[in-house]
Amino acid sequence: MAFRSRKRTSTGEFVNDGDQPKRMKTETTNNNAAPDSPRIDSNGDPYWEISRMRRVTISTFRGKTMVNIREYYEKDGQELPGKKGISMPMDQYAAFVNLLPGIEAVLRENGQSVPRPNYDDTIGQSDGCDDEDQGEAGSDPENPTSPKNDEAATSNGEEEEE
DSSP states (O other): OHHHHHHHHHHHHHHHHHHHHHHHHHHHHHHTTOTTSOEEOTTSOEEEEEETTEEEEEEEETTEEEEEEEEEEEETTEEEEEEEEEEEEHHHHHHHHHHHHHHHHHHHHTTOOOOOOOGGGOTTOOHHHHHHHHHHHSOOTTOTTOHHHHHHHHHHHHHHHO
């Protein structure tokens, strides 16, 4: 019976060791306190966590800016990018953003609600992003340099030719 009591003692010590990883998980959760502010990965690229093992990362590949939406896995204490994900160049990302109102409308028809982002509260946005948002909200027909008007002119010209 004395042997069993020693096992119980060692089991108690093991439980104490188990508390330390729980503290690490708590610290990781505290890092998610400000989801709008980007964090920096090991390559120096800014990223935002969608969920525990999914991220949106802005990176540069061969001189082109890419938006990566990817799953990650943990190996040897490091989070590494997995196979599941997509890496979009800026033109594809812009096309995706333009599709979002239609996607949101279909989701609404199916009874799903998606919270709307508040672009005014975004930290660190450049003036170019703000101008683009203003152009989309109320496209100015007198401003031919507006990105919205450039797209409309391009798409109208293509439609007339077909």
